[in-house]
Amino acid sequence: MSEEAFTAGLKPGHTAYILFCVQGPLEEFRIPEILSIIQLFALDVSWPVPPDHTRPYMLIGLPGEKEARLLGSRLVSAKHVWEYWAHAETYPELHELVRGVECRAKWEPYAADRECTWKFTIAGHQRTIPLPQQVALVNTFSYMPFLGDINLRTPDLEIGVFEEYTWDPLRGAKVREARQAMGAEPSRKGKEKALEEGDPEDTGGLRMVWMGRKICDTSRHLMDVFDLKKRAYIGTTSMEAEASLLMVNQALAAPGKWVYDPFAGTGSMLLTAAAFGAMTFGSDIDGRQLRGKKTSIKHSAAQYGVSNRIVDTFAFDMTQHPFRTGELFDAIVTDPPYGVRAGAKRLGREKGADEVAPMVVKGREAEGYHHQFHDYVPPSVGWPMEEVISTLVTFALYLLRPGGRLVFFLPTDNAEYSDLDVPSVPGLRLVSNSLQSYGKWGRRLITMEKARDASEGAEWRRALEGLDRGIPREGRKSAWEEERGKGAGEEKRPGHADFNRRYFAGFDAVKEGVRKLVVGDKQSAPAETPQ
Known part of the structure; x- marks a missing residue:
């Protein structure tokens, strides 16, 4: 997708920002959270492309850096907010964009400032990039002539380059095979120093490379x-x-x-x-x-x-x-x-249950009738x-x-x-x-x-x-x-009815469906005709 098509939905006067998001079991909660924070702060936003919770990087248009920091101050489903500089499907395409007039206008003022300290951050989604490869990637941007000093702890400018890969269920097996072919231990971790012969973590499937300037961290530290x-x-x-x-x-x-x-x-x-x-x-x-x-x-x-x-x-x-x-x-x-860890209760008494009556406690007759224990819990x-x-x-x-x-x-x-x-x-x-x-x-x-x-x-x-x-x-x-x-038939029971019973029963409907898929439904098969 071209640069123009990718930012087609950006409102005039807005700046595009990258949300460095988190993938996992709660990734579906991300877009509702972002929309809620937008409503909370009444932010004026636009979407360069429709948001997609299945992808780790999300573009959003905002009037400026102030609004970007305000959004980041409440986000939990994202790690960082970055000003968008460029993206491409390959590194040669990315370098061409970074050298272009539009992107150069974003980084050149920082490069010409001798007082501006800087650093590069390299990261990958669905892949670990070993340190030697990170250094090699940073060196490919040597045409950006930064005059300031490098500061790896608290730089004035942090530039991010992020690789996004498609999900490959066989990737782990491919990495192990590549390590064995290089004579490395199969369990060798990608974060360790890569072999000189190549990077065993690189199994292909590069989808996109993103580049931007870090604006702020989010509230994920909470x-x-x-x-x-x-x-x-x-x-x-x-x-x-x-x-x-x-x-x-x-x-x-x-x-x-x-x-x-x-x-x-x-x-x-x-x-x-x-x-x-x-x-x-x-x-x-x-x-x-x-x-x-x-x-x-x-x-x-x-x-x-x-x-x-x-x-x-x-x-x-x-x-x-x-x-x-x-x-x-x-x-x-x-x-x-x-009902999985604790069932829902309401006040009441099971049919036939004995009533716990208040009583007079010996030595405290003047207090009248009351329940004996201070932590008495009413029946439910x-x-x-x-x-x-x-x-x-x-x-x-x-x-x-x-x-x-x-x-x-x-x-x-x-x-x-x-x-x-x-x-x-x-x-x-x-x-x-x-x-x-x-x-x-x-x-x-x-x-x-x-x-x-x-x-x-x-x-x-x-x-x-x-x-x-x-x-x-x-x-x-x-x-x-x-x-x-009025006039309606019998209502369908909701799927959460008797949830605790079905949970502990192992969801019989699911198990029965799997059984039929694996062994077939013998009961539905036609009976053999006796000879």
């Missing part, structure tokens, strides 16, 4: 800051750092915003939202998770210096919430329990996953301010998932739906936004009419659900 291994207080259900940071970015957490987590647990989302300046509030049906034993959420908050932005945490059942008015929060960010019953999600949506509709966001994980059976599994209700617009796959199952990060337009108020209020502050009681449905249900 993954190390919020690493669960370093946190003062965690539990078995604590959300990992990268996912929680991406979630609060999509929730538009920022100073002046109020963020709530109704399944707070050990407070992962509260901590990351507070780190971005938001005031946070959490609740959970199990107060023991919130309080901890020797350590608790407050110790983690003190560790990160955000104690003053975690307003409080309370123990209560979401279906019995104490909020007497709605439209309190700018965002609700949560990871509902779906299982809460089906489909009811958890549908209740969370109407609960958010009640509590969110106009323009507020609901961000939550939805577990899915990948074999049975359809877009109809994502809950839909008037007044909550679906912003993004991103999959993190675990093979047979996955979890989808769902982001929804409450309508800002007052004209839509009547519609979403119909979705709450008949509910108790967003919560269905005794099987009642909202006026909107009643109207929708």
Whole structure:
């Protein structure tokens, strides 16, 4: 693709920047995160080419360096932001562009400045470039006559050259064969000194070479800051750092915003939202998770210096919430329990279960009747996953301010998932739906936004009419659900229904499909005619 075609979508007056992105299981979350930060800062952007989350380098047009740094200050799914200089499919083509008038105007002022220190950074995607090859590549740019000194630690100018390769499932085997042919150890790592006979890491498949000037690092370092291994207080259900940071970015957490987590647990989302300046509030049906034993959420908050932005945490059942008015929060960010590590519960008593009655404690008769143990936990019953999600949506509709966001994980059976599994209700617009796959199952990060337009108020209020502050009681449905249900047949059960049962059963539908593929469906084969 030509240089002109590659930047065809760049708005006049905009500068193209390269986002040095991260590939991995959360790569689908990248574009929703970028779009959320753009909305948060009201950035004027353009896309030279449509963004593609499957590629490690992404072009974006911005008015200038100030906006590029602002975008980078919140990004977690990218490592760096670079000013775009050139790209090509081969090095000869790249050198021709770098020598050209347009690219020369970008680097020549730095080259002529004797006070400007500089360095080159060489990196590859889907390939490790050994140090000798990096040095050799830098030397091919010797026609750029920089007069300043080289500074490998804190240069005034850092020039990046990045190789992008197509994914090759046989690449590892090719590298091992190349090393054996050169007489090297098959396990020799590419980062070590390459052999003089050549680079065994070079197995072909070069897709693109990019070049640019570094503008800034992003906030990806926060993954190390919020690493669960370093946190003062965690539990078995604590959300990992990268996912929680991406979630609060999509929730538009920022100073002046109020963020709530109704399944707070050990407070992962509260901590990351507070780190971005938001005031946070959490609740959970199990107060023991919130309080901890020797350590608790407050110790983690003190560790990160955000104690003053975690307003409080309370123990209560979401279906019995104490909020007497709605439209309190700018965002609700949560990871509902779906029964893999901890099942969803709500207040109640199993049929036939003995009641735990309060009693008078010997020596404390004057205090009257009360439960004996200070950490008494009220009885609870299982809460089906489909009811958890549908209740969370109407609960958010009640509590969110106009323009507020609901961000939550939805577990899915990948074999049975359809877009109809994502809950839909008037007044909550679906912003993004991103999959993190675990093979047979996955979890989808769902982001929804409450309508800002007052004209839509009547519609979403119909979705709450008949509910108790967003919560269905005794099987009642909202006026909107009643109207929708008239004349309709039996509704399809969502793919996340009974998710925990299917998870521990190993997703029988998937296993059965694999069995039929491998051994064939003998039951469907015609029976042999007896002789």
